[in-house]
Amino acid sequence: MQAVKQLQTERIDSPIGTILMVIDQDKLCALDYLEYEARMIQLLTRRYGAFELTDSSTHSAISQQVTAYFAGDLQALDSIAVDTGGTAFQQQVWSALRTIPTGATATYGQLAARVGRPTAYRAVGMTNSLNPVAIVLPCHRVIGAKNALTGYAGGLARKEWLLRHEGVLF
Numbered sequence: 010m011q012a013v014k015q016l017q018t019e020r021i022d023s024p025i026g027t028i029l030m031v032i033d034q035d036k037l038c039a040l041d042y043l044e045y046e047a048r049m050i051q052l053l054t055r056r057y058g059a060f061e062l063t064d065s066s067t068h069s070a071i072s073q074q075v076t077a078y079f080a081g082d083l084q085a086l087d088s089i090a091v092d093t094g095g096t097a098f099q100q101q102v103w104s105a106l107r108t109i110p111t112g113a114t115a116t117y118g119q120l121a122a123r124v125g126r127p128t129a130y131r132a133v134g135m136t137n138s139l140n141p142v143a144i145v146l147p148c149h150r151v152i153g154a155k156n157a158l159t160g161y162a163g164g165l166a167r168k169e170w171l172l173r174h175e176g177v178l179f
Contacts (some may be wrong), residue, residue: 014060036092
């Protein structure tokens with residue numbers, strides 16, 4: 010019988026809504042907006058099977074870093090350790106998100122080229138939509154081919170806010 014995975018949850022308030030984080034020991038394995046908790050639970054179930062969520066009584070270094078990001082320290086997220094699970098391709102795409110500098114954007118095609126699959130921009134887009142640790146792995150920095158704000162699981166208003174927060178102008 011497989012042991013039930015123990016995971017910690019933390020909630021923080023942000024200018025774009027309450028953020029729910031799931032931490033596995035010292036690594037962030039999920040970050041989403043509170044109203045999308047059901048989607049996050051579904052992804053965690055696919056990944057872990059049986060797991061138990063326990064609300065943390067203290068704020069971890071991870072939540073402090075996320076709070077610092079919203080307070081204006083735009084590099085605060087860079088050192089957060091993540092454990093995303095996923096296929097090798099998904100992990101490659103999610104890792105490549107961290108190569109998009111703060112204050113910059115990349116198109117789905119450019120991100121596909123970065124992972125050595127220049128024609129796989131649709132697969133990159135689908136993988137981007139399944140990013141389990143939004144904001145920290147900055148899928149919001151990926152835009153449409155004509156600099157259009159396209160697709161963001163947390164809503165386009167949040168994507169625009171995040172990009173403006175990082176200094177991207179439209």
